[in-house]
Amino acid sequence: MSKSVFEQINDQTNIVELVSEFISLEKKGKNFFGLCPFHDDTNPSFSVSPEKNIAFCMTCKTGGNPINFYRQIKNISYIEAAKELGARLGIKVEDQKRSSRYDLEYEIMNKANDFFKFTLHNTTEGLKAKEYLIKRGLTEESINHFEIGLANNDYQSLSKMLVDQAYEPNLLMTLGLSSRSEKNNELYDIFNNRITFPIKDNTLNVIGFSGRSVDPKDNIKYMNSQETPLFRKSDVIYNLYDAQDEIKKLDEVLLFEGFFDVISAHQIGYKHGVATMGTALTESQAKLLRRHAKRVVVIYDGDNAGINATHEAIPKLKRARLDVDILRLPNGMDPDDYIKKNKFEGFKKFFETNKKDSYRYYYENLLLRLDPNNANSVQAFVRDVNLLFQDASAVVMQMFEPEISKKLGFDFKFSKVDIPSKPLPEAKKTERKQVLNKYINAENDLIFELLKRKKHLDLIKDSLIPNTYVLLENYQVLERLVSFYETREFLILSDFMDRLPNNLREHLEKNMKTNFNWQNGITLESDTIKNHLGVVHSYSNERELDALYEQMDPDNPQESLEILNQINKLKQKMKTNKRRDK
Incomplete structure (x- = not known):
């Protein structure tokens, strides 16, 4: 790339608009x-000069011209930053992909997407799935625009096609497209008998898939790609980059829960919709939305689950400095159903007359609990409404004060409410964190070994003793892994994850990001497995020791003496076991 192109990108990028995407x-x-x-x-020190077209922090000395600022804020290379900013301006840049580091991975994922699309349009199975989509109200144009495809019921066709084209099986497994059977060592497709929705990143390359089952008997309706070097579910938003031009033009994004909501809205002209892929909105997703728009309209399902998800999403969106509006749909309907029933005019009218800002939304919920003739109800309402508006501007408060006064029947002015803090619990004994980590790491390694392969299942299963665990969540995951393998020869990660309750899935996803063996694809031999099992089992002694110390009572010396004898015996037993293990 020549120097003149760098200069052209810097000159044509409005530094104020660019920085405003982030702060x-x-x-x-x-x-x-x-x-x-x-x-x-805490004291605004980041200066942006439209005249010089630079942004710079006077404290930490970070920033510079548009490309430099964008490189630093996105944590990417200078060339990558130039490519992305150049694409916004329509400036042709050689090698459009984000980074040569992932060229091969992008190539494979894009070919998988092409394979799924071909299957949908050119096979008997595909035509049946396509008929289902059309019955759901999708047009041929939408099916093509959103690149919807089908993973057939062959279980091996995608893997065989990619291997035949000389792609490494291990890379297909890393990308969450294939899994290897422990029984016959063959590759199997992870997505089977599912309508596929490609997930793209800011380069518009495919990084993952979500698959919707076409089998009504399948308990798992949607299955998403596993975490890969390209795909992190908590950091991606469906259709964000395909819709980015429309979002930028309106400076607004419509936030839905599901793919069909986005597609239905697109078909009636609302082309700035995105979806969280059926999961709770994360802080990083909220920040990602803020980079593309200043305002978000939350349009989740109208049932209790959708309402609860809305309540959870609002504070995250506000913390990301987004202006938040909410559209609650009636009678428990989801956006897809509402649009199909009421068409463009009906949805447009409902959208324009029922969209509420977050203050109005919560305020009307508080009104439902207000009895203006009951002193206790009024007192609770006044407290709650003050808490609700404690971060509101003076203008917003002045807007609501007359309305609240009318509801209460007396003059109301907002006042500060002290939120009582919970008393701190009594300080506990300092745990030997490094020692505890040894036990937890051993337990985690056993889990991730089973997630990768079935080879050591019997060894681990035979040693899985109830109430012998370091973390309860780990034990519960191990139990489910053993149960999962009872009817399967190999494990599809996304399938297993989707069967976990939310608390265990979040626990496992968190550990995936830090476990060395998982991140580096390391497998364990039987001797290491046995050693890890011994470490986990030995933790029960540590726990028993802590419990005995807790029972010691200075006011009861006789009983404490007996407990001290038990402690000494247990310590001796632990020393003996340690020498034997060596």
């Missing part, structure tokens, strides 16, 4: 100022 700015004189995104800033 709030306030104009002071010729320049704009905001809190620095590169360090813990």
Whole structure:
């Protein structure tokens, strides 16, 4: 890339608009100022100069021209930053892909997507699935626009096609497309008998899939790609980059729960919709939305689950400095159903007359519990409404005060409410964190070994003793892994994860990000497995020791003496076991 192209990108990129995608700015004189995104800033020190077209922090000395700023804020290379900013301007840049590091991975994922699309349009199974989509109200145009495909019921066709094209099986497994059977060592497709929705990143390359079952007997309706070097579910949003031009034009994004909601909205002209792929919105997803728009309209399902998800999403979106509006659908309907029933005019009218800002939304919920003739009810309402508006601007408060006064029948003014803090629990004994980590790591390694392969299942299963665990969540995951393998020769990670309750799935996903063996694809031999099992079992002695110490009572010396004898015997037993293990 020539120097003139770098200069062209910097010259044509509006630095104020670019920085405003990431932080709030306030104009002071010729320049704009905001809190620095590169360090813990409490006094706005990040200066943006439209005249010089640069952004710079006077404290941490970070920033520079548009490409430099964008490189630092996105944590990517200078070339990558230039490519992405150049694409916004329509400036042709050689090698459009984000990074040569993942060229091969992108190539494989895009070929998998092409394979799924071909299957949908050119096979008997595909035509049946396509008929289902059309019955659901999708048009041929939408099916093509959203690149919907089908993973057939062959179980091996995608893997065989990719291996025949000389792609490494291990890479197919890393990308969550294939899994290897322990029984016959053959590759099997992870997505089977499912309608596929490709998930893309900011380069518009496919990084993962979500598959919707076409079998009504399948208990798992949707299955998402496992975590891969390209795909992290908590950091991606469906249709965000395909819709980014429309989102930028309107400076607004419609946030749905599901794919069909996005597609139905798109078909009636609302082309700035995205979806969280059926899971709770994460903080990183909220921040990602803020990079593309200033305003978000949350349009989740109208049932209790959708309402609860809305309540959880609002504070995350507000923390990301987004203006939040909410559209609650009636009678428990989801957006897809509502649009199909009421068409464009009906949805447009409902959208325009029922969209509420977050204050109005919560305020109307509080009104449902208000009895203006009951002193206790009024007192609780006044407390709650003050808490609700404690972060609101003076303008917002002035807007609501007359309305609240009318509801209460007396003059109401907002006042500060002290939120009582919970008393701190009594300090516990300092745990030997490093020692505890040894036991937890051993338990985690056993879990991740079973997630990768079935080879040591019997060894681990025979040693799985009830109430012998370091973390209860780990024991519960191990139990489910053993049960899962009872009817299967190999494990499809996303299938297993989707069967876990939320608390165990979140626990496992968190550990995946830090476990060395999982991150590096390391498998364990039987001797290491036996050693890890011994470490886990020995933790029961540590736990028993802690329990005995807790029972010692200074006011009862006789009983404490007996407990002390038990402690000494247990310590001796632990020493003996340690020498034997060596």
